[in-house]
Amino acid sequence: MIHHSDAGSQYTSFRLATHLAAEQIAASIGTVGDALDNALMESTIGLYKTELIKPQRPWKALSDVELATAEYVDWYNHRQLHGEIGHVPPAEYETTHYQSTQKQQVTATI
Structure with a gap:
């Protein structure tokens, strides 16, 4: 499973990264400033x-x-x-x- 998000602070936090890793979910972050993403x-x-x-x-x-x-x-x-x-x-x-x-x-x- 992949969790895709923008580069907002809530999605780049250590807490979320730890949670995703614990659940074996890969993190994917879109490019900064790319509204079409x-x-x-x-x-x-x-x-x-x-x-x-x-x-x-x-x-x-x-x-x-x-x-x-x-x-x-x-x-x-x-x-x-x-x-x-x-x-x-x-x-x-x-x-x-x-x-x-x-x-x-x-x-x-x-």
Whole structure:
């Protein structure tokens, strides 16, 4: 597993490095001043917070957030229609993509 982040002080701290090492997670830090490095992730997290976290607060327990997050990810990937990919869910788009790019198998009959 890899933990990728920007070069913020919370991500370059000794405490986080120690925790990641203890869990056998490799640290990866993007280049300083490169706004494009994590723009997609920040956009995704912003959407997650806007659609799920903020509307349902206050949360009673971490387990409630974990369950709601799993349900949100499932909904987002399997039922939410995305305009940029033809108004289909990402999982359907990915399946269609891989089916259309697979090479045709040629079989010989004797």
